[in-house]
Amino acid sequence: MKQVVIIGAGLGGLACGIQLQHAGYDVTIIEKNLHAGGKMMPVKLGDYSFDFGPNTITMPGVFQKVFSNAGESMEDYLELIRLDHHTKNVFRSGDTFLQSIDPHVVISQLVKLDPFGAKNYWRYIKEVNRLYQQAESGFFHRSFHSWLDYLSPGLTKAFFSVRPLETMNHFHKRFFSNPDILQVFNRYATYIGSSPYKSPATFSLIGHLEMNEGVFTVRGGNTKIADAFVQVFKKLGGTLKLDEEVNQIHVTNKTAAGVELKSGIQIKADKIIINGDFITATKKLIKEKDRPSFPDKKLSGYEPSISAFVILAGLKTYQKDIHHHHVFFPEDYKKEFQNIFVDQKLPEDPTIYISHSAYTDRGISKGSNLFILVNAPAVKMKSEKEVSQFKEMIYSRLEEEGIPIRKEIEVEKVYTPDTIAHLFHAYKGALYGVSSHKKKDAFLRPRNASKDINGLFYVGGTTHPGGGSPMVTLSGLNVAKEIIYQDKKKGTDQTKFKKSTNN
Ligand SMILES: Cc1cc2nc3c(=O)[nH]c(=O)nc-3n(C[C@H](O)[C@H](O)[C@H](O)COP(=O)(O)OP(=O)(O)OC[C@H]3O[C@@H](n4cnc5c(N)ncnc54)[C@H](O)[C@@H]3O)c2cc1C
Structure with missing residues (x-):
């Protein structure tokens, strides 16, 4: 059996692991955090439950494919709910606009x-x-x-x-x-x-x-998608090691040979798949001499995508008027992007996005579980004072919009670009790796197979086809398919294929 090591248990790594394990490979996924799912992370604060990361779920067919390719049925693991009127948008003019999959509802507005x-x-x-x-x-x-x-x-x-x-x-x-x-x-x-x-x-x-x-949500929380992937992966016999960090990838004769963990353990591998952020992982885990196509200077030159300033706030009283997806727009939208990408600072007047999953799934949390996200540049915060002032500014804006934050908060936690960089080893805290501003970066994202090292592959939001939960899942399926295809083409008799897998 061929040994595969996947670095990171994000959705891309899990999808790839499931497909390869099902095809007869012996897959070990190594994840530095205590949870699997990467940015799709469950957070529990007291009696309040939150989904950190993907709140807006689209393309359910992609998730379905992960299950069906492995001979499983998504419906046995997950209940997806389609939100017919999914997002309420509020403008400074006082107008509102409800997005819906019903064109008549949209046109009438x-x-x-x-x-x-x-x-x-x-x-x-x-x-x-x-x-x-x-x-x-x-x-x-x-x-x-x-x-x-x-x-x-x-x-x-x-x-x-x-x-x-x-x-x-x-x-x-x-x-x-x-x-x-x-x-x-x-x-x-x-x-x-x-x-x-x-x-x-x-x-x-x-x-x-x-x-x-349409936009979907999962009963019990979107993080159930990652939980279900883990269940399928383990059922197929895959090994998941949580709380273990890969420190180095060993390369012999331009070929991936194995990994070394922070704990000193060495694991041999025939194929290595990096699910961590392309830039951070390449720089940190592979010696510069082994990656002539990506020297440190080149890797540091990429423009990071947007990061986020996130507040998880549990409100004592259930707020029925806060929609599942609720957006408050600023006076000058263009200026927000000028602030983020050109001035590289927190927006003066930001768009505020709230996800309130208890609106649809009342039993999921006590009171109201608000995931409040504001776009932020992928740069370090200057000080604790800056974090606290920005948070208070967001609360003041929401109070102006009739959301009684300060007097209702029972639990709260703030995540900044620094936290995101640290938690997921994300390049400067970017949510989606490289920005899509240059044509080159939009259409030629880092490739899924290493240019310099045989047997080394990349999956996840920083590679092709891009960020977002369905896209990273697709990248996992694409890479697994590519590996299976290449091995079959080589006619290797070392790998026993159970069945050909197609996505
Ligand atoms: C705040 C926020 C909001 C978002 N909103 C949405 C949304 O509404 N809809 C949507 O579709 N998407 C959304 N996304 C994006 C989506 O979450 C990501 O694109 C997707 O989950 C990334 O998956 P991935 O496979 O790239 O891996 P990641 O989730 O990035 O996971 C990679 C994993 O690798 C691990 N790792 C890295 N280096 C190592 C190492 N050396 N050793 C061991 N483990 C390592 C990390 O700890 C991490 O767990 C959001 C993301 C964030 C952060």
């Missing part, structure tokens, strides 16, 4: 808020559907190593049809004219950790996922 948008809405959902279908069939299931891959016969047309040269903001202006409504759709750029004024219109396809397919 647009008639008043944005008549141009009302006229164009059917065209919009058709176009984002088209963008999604093109990207799905052309790009999601394969990796790209150079522009030549995009320009290969068959893909050139698909590549240019996903509007790679137009910005997201420009694209949305074709369909909507009210600046408030534009903010709602432009916010999708933050799902890939980027600015709508710089990232390609391609990512407007997120509109298809939210406005056509």
